[in-house]
Amino acid sequence: MKPSAFDYFRPASLSEALALLAKYKDDCKILAGGQSLVPAMNFRLARPAILIDINDLGELDYIFADDNGLHIGALTRHAAFHRRVVDGPLGALLSKVARHIAHYPIRQRGTFAGSLAHADPASEWCLVATALNAAIVAKSIRGDRRISVGDFFNGTFATDLAADELLAEIHLPAMGPGWRTGFFEFSRRAGDFALGMALAALRIEDGIVREARLGVGGVADRAIRLESLEDGLVGHAASPELIDSIAREAWALVTPVGDIHASPEYRRDLIATAVRRALTEAAA
Amino acid sequence: MSHIGRSLRRIEDRPLLRGAGAFAADCNARDQLHMRVVRSPVAFGRILGIETAEACALDGVVAIWTIADVAELPPIDFRQMGLEALAAYRQFVLARDYVRYVGEPVAVVFAVDPYVAEDAADLVYCDIDEQAAQLDATAPPVAFKPDIYPGLLSEPAVLRRAYGDIDAAFAAAEKIVAVEVKVGRHTGVPLETRGALGVYDADKDVVTLYGVAKVPHYNRDAITRMLGLGPGRLQLSEGHVGGGFGIRGELYPEDVLVCAAALRLHRPVKWIEDRKEHLLAANHSRDQVYRLRAAVDKRGFILGLKAEFFTDQGAYVRTHGTTVTDLSAAMLPGPYVIPAYCVEGHIRLTNKTPAGTYRAPGRYESTFARERLIDKIASDLGLSPVEVRRANFIAAEAMPFDRGIQTLGTGVVYDSGKYGDLLERVLDRLDYDQLQQELAARRDRGEHVGLGVACFVEKSGLGPQDLVRIRVDGRGTIEIVTGVASVGQGVETVLAQICAETIDVPIERISVVHGQTDRIEIGFGAFASRVTVMAGSAVKIASEALRDRALATAAKLLQTTPDTLRLSNGTVEAIDGGASLPLGDVALHLEESGGLTGEGRFVAGHMTYPYGIHAAQVKVDPSTCGITIERYLVGYDVGRAINPMLIEGQIVGAAAQGIGGALLEEFVYDENGQPLAASFADYLMPTCHEVPEIEVLLREDAPSPLNPLGVKGAGEAGINAVGAALAAAIDAALQKPGVVTQLPITPARLHAILRGRRP
C-alpha cells in the first residue's frame, strides 16, 4: 500500500495550475482533498506520474449565493456544508446531505468538486448536482466551458472533463422559499457509500406541486434524475397515494446491478423505499 | 489493602497514552532492508515459472527469493492439535508447485526501502496455469495438488465424537427437529497489522525477532527447528501488540522469511503487513456449515443430538491443526444435558485463505448452530425458548459434569456452573415478561421488534502449565517475569494485582515482563483465555513463595519467628506492632544468596468452563432491511473477577466483534476464488455507530475449583453467542421463527427472507 513514484507540483495560482494541466494532460492528476485519489494510489489502482496539488489555490476556495443560485468553488470542502451555506431550503438540504458523506475527518478534506470529478455513482454530491440540475464550470488554458450536469457524467468514474481541464465551480440553481426538500439514503454502516438513495425537491403552492425534482443514486453507473416522475407529480397534491405510485414507478424504471453488499432485487426495492421516504419528507 | 476484585486502571497504559508505545512498525535497526511479499493473483494453479529478472534490476533491490531459494525449509508445522494425516497439507513459506489461494506468498523482495520493494514486487511475474477453484467446503472433495500428491484429497480429516445411546434416543423421540445453518467467513482484524523485524547480531551469533505476539516461546522453537539453528541462537521479543484475537502471533511464512533473510543477508530485515495483505494473508476463521438433528421429548428435552458439520479450512492446514473443528465438536452440546450425542466434523480445504482460530473458535459457530436448534425446538413444539433452555440445562448439582468427550487433548469436564440461576438473573435484569409484553405491543403497532436469548459454555485456562518468577530489588520494586504474552488485554495489571494482593505491596512498585524468550525459558503464551487462569495462578504461587522467604529472612534479622511477622504495604512488620523492615532491605540482605525471589509453576490438566447468556433486542426496518440493536446484555459468570473493569472491557470489545460477524463482516469470493472483500471498503468492521451500549451482568457464583484463585477466563464471553442472540431477536422481530439460518445477516439476505426467497 505504497503508491508508485510520482512528481508533485503545488502551483500557487490557477493559471499556473492550468498551464501544468495543459503540459502534462493524461500524465497528471489534480489532487484536491485526496480522499478518493490517495487511497486509489495506495492500492496502485491509480498511478499518476504527476500530481498537481490545488490546495494552495485560495481563489478556488469560495462559496457564495446570488440571484442565480449557489456558486461552489473547487476547494470547498464537504465540511463547509455542515452549517447552512445559504438561507432557505437549499442550505438546509445541503447541510443534511453533507452529514451522510463519509466521516467527519474525511469531510474536512474531501471537496464537492472532487466528488463530481471522481464521479462515484453513489456520491451524494453527484446526486445533488444531477437532481437539482447543476451546471459545471471547467477551466483550461483554452478557456472556460460551462457543462450542464446532464452532459457531465459519462459513467462510473468517468466525466466529460478533458485531460487539461480543471473543474473550477459548481453552480446550483437557486431554490426559493416555496421549495421543500427530502433526502433519504441507506448504507450498511454510518458513513459508508449508500446502497441506495433518493433526493426530492418540491415547490408546493396551495397544496399543489408546481415544480418537482427527483433523483436517485447508487443504482446505476451514475446518479439519475427521474424527469418523467417529476412530471407525474406536477399539478397534483403530493398525497401518500401519489407518492406510493411514484415510488412504484421508480422501482420499475431502475435496473440496478448487484454487488457483494446488495442484490439487484434488494437495491430495486430499496430505491422505491428511498423515493417514498424522500418524497414524503418533502411533502410534509 | 485488597487488590483483587478492584477495577484498577491499567498499569500498561502509561506508555501507550504518552505515545511511547513500541509496536512492530516502531522497531527499526540501522541498515535494515524491507521485505515485500509477492502474492498469488489466482486462487488455484500450477506454477510454471516466476520471473524476477526485471524486478532484480531495479535500483535498491538486494535479493528476490522464490521457493527455489529456500527449498531446504520444511513447511510450517502444527502448534497444537496436529495429526499425522494432516502433515501433507501444511503450507511452505513460499508456494511450491501450486498456488492454492489468492494472496499466497510466491516470492519475497528485499530492498532498501518499502517503496522500492513494492515497485519490485509489482514487476515479479507469476506464470501460473490457472485451474478451477474449489470454493464450497460441502462439495465432494477434490485433489489437493494434482499430480504432485496423487490421490490426496481436500479433506484432510474427519473428526468423530460420540457418547450415549443415540439410536435409543431417536427411537424414543416425540419429535425430530432439524436445522441446517451456516456461519460466514470472517476473522479477527487487529488494529495493528502483523509485522516483524529480524536482526542478526554477528558478534553473538544470535538472531532476534521483534514484533512477535501470542506465543513467542513456541515460535522461537518452531523457527529454530525450521532454520536448523542451535539452541540459544534465536530470541523473540514482544513489544506492544495492537490486538491479537487468536490470529495474530501464530507462526506465518513471513516470520520465518524475515529470520532466514536476516541470517543470510546479514542485514536487519523488516516487514510490515499492509491492510490489504492482512485481509488476504492472516488467518481467516469461522466458515462452517452445520446440519443438526435432535430427538426431543414433549418438554423439548433433547434425548439425543446427531450433528454433521463442515469447516472450510481454506487452502492449507496451518498451526492450529484440527483445533477449530475439534472445539466445535466438543463444545456444540453447550450448557445442556444431551444424554446421547454423535458428531462428525469434516475438515475441508478450499482455495481460500487458510483458516485458524479467532476469538471463541468453534464456539461462536457451534453456539449459533445449537441455539438456532433450541429455538427451532421451541417453535416446533409451541414452547417458549426460555422454557426449553430451562428444561435442558445441566443442573448445578450435577457439577462437576463430565461430558464424556475430549477436546484439545483434555477431557471436557465442566468444573462448576449454575446455568439456570444465571438465566433467571438475566431475565430479571431484562424484566423479561414485562419487556416481552412491551415488544408485543410495539409489534401490534406495526413495529418489527423482538428479543432473543442465547446460552453458552466457554472454555478457558488451557494448560499445560505456566512459570512465573518474581524478584524484589533493593529499592523494594518488584519484577514479575512470565512467558505468557500480552495482546493488549491487561495482562500486566491483572498479574500485578494478584501479586500485590498476595504479598501486600503497592501495585505501583510492580512491573511485569512478558513475551521475552531471553528472560524466561518457557512460556505458553496468550490464547484460549488462559493467561489469568494459568499465569495468574502461577503468580499467586510465586508470590506466596516470595512472601515466605521474605518473612523467614526478616525473622532472622529481627530475631523472631516468621509467624509473628506479616507483609503490609511493602514492609515486613511485627503483627503486634513494633519492629518493621522494608521489603527492599530484606532483598538487599539476600543479594549474595540469589536475591529475594519467588518461583511459581502452575500445571493444569483440565480447562475451566465459564458460562454466559446473551440477550439482544433488535428492531428491523423491513423496507430498508436495516437492523438496529436496541439493547444488548451479556450475563457472564467468570468464577472470580480479578479486575471487573478489564473483564467488562473484554466483554464489550468481544461483543462488538461478534456484532461484526453477525451483521457485517464477510470474506466474499467470486466464482474464480477472487476475494471481493479485500479492503476496509468492502470488509465492513462495526464502528461505534453500529455497536450499542453493551450491558454486562458479571457474576462470581461458580468459582473454579481447579485453581487457587477460583478464576475462569474472560476473553471470549462477549463474542460467543452474539450471532445466536441476534438471529433469535431478528426471528422474533419478524415473527418468523427459524428464518435466520446464515451469518452474517446482511440486508440482501434479510431482503430474501422477507420476500420469501432462499437467501
Ligand SMILES: Cc1cc2nc3c(=O)[nH]c(=O)nc-3n(C[C@H](O)[C@H](O)[C@H](O)COP(=O)(O)OP(=O)(O)OC[C@H]3O[C@@H](n4cnc5c(N)ncnc54)[C@H](O)[C@@H]3O)c2cc1C
Ligand atoms: C472512508 C471513506 C468513505 C467515503 N464515503 C463517501 C460517501 O459516503 N459519499 C461520498 O460521496 N464520498 C465518500 N468518500 C469520498 C470522499 O467524499 C472524497 O472526498 C470525494 O469523493 C473526492 O473528493 P476529494 O476532494 O477528496 O478528491 P481527490 O481524492 O483529491 O480526487 C478525486 C478525483 O477527482 C479529481 N479531481 C479532484 N478535484 C478536481 C478538480 N477540481 N478538477 C478536476 N479533477 C479533480 C482528481 O484528480 C481525482 O481523479 C469517502 C471516502 C473515504 C476515504
